[in-house]
Amino acid sequence: MNKKTTLALAGFFGLALSGIAGAADVHTRLISSTCMSCHGPGGKSLGAIPSIAGLDKDYFVKSMRDFKAGTRAATIMKRHASGYTDAEFEAMAAYFASLK
Amino acid sequence: MTHNMTLNRRDFLKITGVGAAAVLTGCATLPGASAARSHVVVVGAGFGGATCAKYLRQWGPNIDVTLIEPNDKFVSCPISNWVLGGLRSMDDITHGYDNLSRRGIKMVKDYVTGVDTAKRVVTTRGGATISYDRLVLSPGIEILTDTVRGFKEAEAAGKVVHAWKAGPQTALLRKQLEAMPDGGTFVMSVPTAPYRCPPGPYERACMVAHYFKQAKPRSKIILLDGNPDIASKKALFTDAWNTFYPGMIDYRPNNAPLAVDGNRMVVTTEFDEVKGDVLNVVPRQRAGEVCALAGARNDSAGNWCTVNLATFESTTVPNVHIIGDSILAALPKSGHMATNHAKVCASAIVELLAGRQPDPTPVIANTCYSATSDTTSGYVANVYRYEAGKGYVSQPEGGATPKGSELIFKYNASWAENIWAEMLG
Numbered sequence: 001m002n003k004k005t006t007l008a009l010a011g012f013f014g015l016a017l018s019g020i021a022g023a024a025d026v027h028t029r030l031i032s033s034t035c036m037s038c039h040g041p042g043g044k045s046l047g048a049i050p051s052i053a054g055l056d057k058d059y060f061v062k063s064m065r066d067f068k069a070g071t072r073a074a075t076i077m078k079r080h081a082s083g084y085t086d087a088e089f090e091a092m093a094a095y096f097a098s099l100k
Numbered sequence: 101m102t103h104n105m106t107l108n109r110r111d112f113l114k115i116t117g118v119g120a121a122a123v124l125t126g127c128a129t130l131p132g133a134s135a136a137r138s139h140v141v142v143v144g145a146g147f148g149g150a151t152c153a154k155y156l157r158q159w160g161p162n163i164d165v166t167l168i169e170p171n172d173k174f175v176s177c178p179i180s181n182w183v184l185g186g187l188r189s190m191d192d193i194t195h196g197y198d199n200l201s202r203r204g205i206k207m208v209k210d211y212v213t214g215v216d217t218a219k220r221v222v223t224t225r226g227g228a229t230i231s232y233d234r235l236v237l238s239p240g241i242e243i244l245t246d247t248v249r250g251f252k253e254a255e256a257a258g259k260v261v262h263a264w265k266a267g268p269q270t271a272l273l274r275k276q277l278e279a280m281p282d283g284g285t286f287v288m289s290v291p292t293a294p295y296r297c298p299p300g301p302y303e304r305a306c307m308v309a310h311y312f313k314q315a316k317p318r319s320k321i322i323l324l325d326g327n328p329d330i331a332s333k334k335a336l337f338t339d340a341w342n343t344f345y346p347g348m349i350d351y352r353p354n355n356a357p358l359a360v361d362g363n364r365m366v367v368t369t370e371f372d373e374v375k376g377d378v379l380n381v382v383p384r385q386r387a388g389e390v391c392a393l394a395g396a397r398n399d400s401a402g403n404w405c406t407v408n409l410a411t412f413e414s415t416t417v418p419n420v421h422i423i424g425d426s427i428l429a430a431l432p433k434s435g436h437m438a439t440n441h442a443k444v445c446a447s448a449i450v451e452l453l454a455g456r457q458p459d460p461t462p463v464i465a466n467t468c469y470s471a472t473s474d475t476t477s478g479y480v481a482n483v484y485r486y487e488a489g490k491g492y493v494s495q496p497e498g499g500a501t502p503k504g505s506e507l508i509f510k511y512n513a514s515w516a517e518n519i520w521a522e523m524l525g
Contacts, residue, residue, distance in 0.1 A: 026447055026459045033155065033443045034465055037436055040518040041525045047514035075501070075508050076481040080465055083483020083495035088463070 028091040031084070035092070043096050053099040060093035061086075138163050138453045141222055141232040143212050143390050145169035145197060148424030148438035149238035150523040153205045155446035163453060166230060167200060168222070170211040171267075174524060177297065178435050178469075179516045180266035183274055185307030186314070187474050190271050195524050215394040217417050234449050236412075237396065237405075238424045238438065239388025240265065241296050248289075248383045254362025262382045264296060276378045277308060282316035287367050287376030289357040290325040291384045294404070296425045296433045298332035299480070301325075301382065303470035306337065309345040310473050321349045322374055324367060326356030326384075332432075333470060333480055335502035340472035357381055387426030394420050404428035409491050411448035411458055412441055421445050431484065431492055432466055439523055440464035462486045469512035476504035477512035 035052060039045050043053035052060070066072035067081035084092075138160075142153045145167050153167040174195045182188040201207050210224035215235070222230050243262055245252050254260035261269040261276075277286065286308055290301040305323050312319040330337055330351070341349045352369075359368040360381050367374045367381060386403035387396075396405045396414045405422040407414055409429060412421045423445050424438035431437055441464070448458035463485045471477045482498030501508065 026451060027461070027463075029159065030443055030447050030459055031463050034440050034463070036522050037439045037465075037519050038467055038515050041522045045514065046517045046521055048510040049514040049518060075505070075511060076467060076479050079481040079498050080467075080483055082497035083463065083465065083485065 028088075028095055031088060032092050032095040035096075043099055052096050055093070055096050057090075057093040057097040060096060061089045064089040064092075136162070138233040139231065140165050140234050140236060140449060140453075141230055142167045142236040142238065143169075143222070144238040144240060144388065144424070145171075145174060145200070145207075146238060146240055146424065146438065147435035147519070147523055148240075148442045149236065150174065150197070150200060150442075151439040152236050152238060152423060152442035152446045153200060154203060154523065155443055156449060157203050157205055159446060160450040160453065163450065164206070165204070166206040166208055166232075167197075168208045168210055168212055168224065168230070169197070170209065172209065173197070174520075175266040175270070176435070176516070176520065177264075177266045177300075178519075180263070180270045181300065181304045181307040182471060183270055184263075184277065184304060185310045185471070185474065186274075187307070187310075187471070193266060193270075195520055197524065199525055212390045212393065215390065215420075217394055217420060220419060232419070233453065234419050234421065235394070236421045236423060236445060236449070237388070237390050237394060237426065238422075238442070239390045239426060241385040241425045241433075242388050243382075244384045244386060248357050248381055249359035249368075250362070251360050251381055251383060254360050254379075254381075257362050259362030259365075260360055260379045260381055263380060264300075264382045264385075273378070273380060277311060280316065280319065280377045283318040284316065284377035285320045285322060285375070286312075286378045286380070287322045287324065287374055288380040289355075289367065289382055290323065290327060290331070291382050292326035292356055293331055294428075294433060295382070295385050297435075298432055299337070299468060299470045302330055302333065302337040303472070304380075305349055306340055306345070306470070306472045309341070309348050312348065313345060319348070321345075322376065323349060323351045324355040324357055324369055324374065325351065325353045328353050333478055333500045336470070336472065336478035336500060336504055339503055340476070340478075344473050344476075357383075385425075387422070391422060391426050396420055396422055397426075399428045410444070410460060410462055410486050410488075411452070412445040413448075421449065429491060432468065432480075434466055434468050436468055436519065437464070437466050439519060440466070460486075460488070464492065467515065469508065469515055471509060471512060472504040475506050475509055477509040478502075478504040479508055479512070 039052045045051045064081045067077040142149045153165045156165045176193040179193050210226040214223040263269040263273040355369045357367050391397045396417045398416045414420045423441035425433040444462045451458040465483045467481045469479045478501045480500035483495040484492035
């Protein structure tokens, strides 16, 4: 299925609004899940890599911005943080803050 | 199991092409409108398949998941070079599938021998016939043993291994290295790209060199590279070879092996006959066999699978998704990438089966560590953002570290424990 077809159908059934709202959620869910490949399931690390589950939302956003700007020392996090937008930092921060 | 719960492009066109009354009827049977369940079959329980099965269950409560895998346990390719170096044991890189069963994933220990993509049915060696709404193939690589003359015979005789699928060959190669006399020569070949784990061969050279340095310091390593240069993390490996193992590694680019003789213990290239005490020949590769059974090994040479990178659905076979090393894309073939293909694929399948639009702009990342000694590692890390018409676009500031460190080694070890828990936990 291509994007155009889906959007056409969603509009046809009057599902456009829920479709767009849903897309934002699945994007946050996806990008947050990719963090877990290094930081552990649910953001809980078993070892030297820091856990990110339950981190304060503002601290998470500031950390990612600082990694991106290069003002916080890091091994690989500048390379990762540089690939995401401020809006994505906010969304990921809210997601991980909600995990205990 | 209900096949009509799967909406594909054809279904959409069918529905949108008819009158309003029919549309209302169609609407009533839309997935999500009922609690009807769908069935996704995943083939291969490595980094890609195990992760995909886990997330399909987590994100798709109305999806039943069957995971077909011939092996009893998972043996990790990442960290398998550490076994060769004596840093880890086979037990350390071997993990069970028990937690996946506890998640409600139906584990089937079997080998897929047929895929009928018209009827949406897979058949197995054990005689099972399993229907699917969507099929995910994550078989990893098939090693093209015919591309190096004599390899099959030498492999069957237990004399030469590739050890490019972690398992018995990893243990055998370690034994061969242990049995090698001090002052012996280890010859390893690097396949021409694309191949699984681009930095893997060079990490393996580091790990074997580390072992030799401890146990057999007069020994040598000859690295016959089918590529024109070190294919990944060149600065990191060059620095490590010069710093930790000076004079031990003889690197020879543009030296693809043409033949191997396990009796004379010789690898033949276009230029030379190279004699060694332990030969580790890694032939070229292609997408796992099951991809061919599904008609999805569809690039021009028939070696790899082309997919829609926002959903990982085959570009030619509807309802069949391919993830991991088997796909053709401008992405590195790594276990870490396979877990992230799996997440994009699982997310897309959940949305498609529910009649919703998948994330049109997925973002994924690769993190790939390589050990350069028993206390140092380096990495390469990139974020890839999907753009329609372009595929995954590598974002700014990605790349490799030019020098390893002890802190990165600690993160390397922690990464392995975490990603194993993430995929199997």
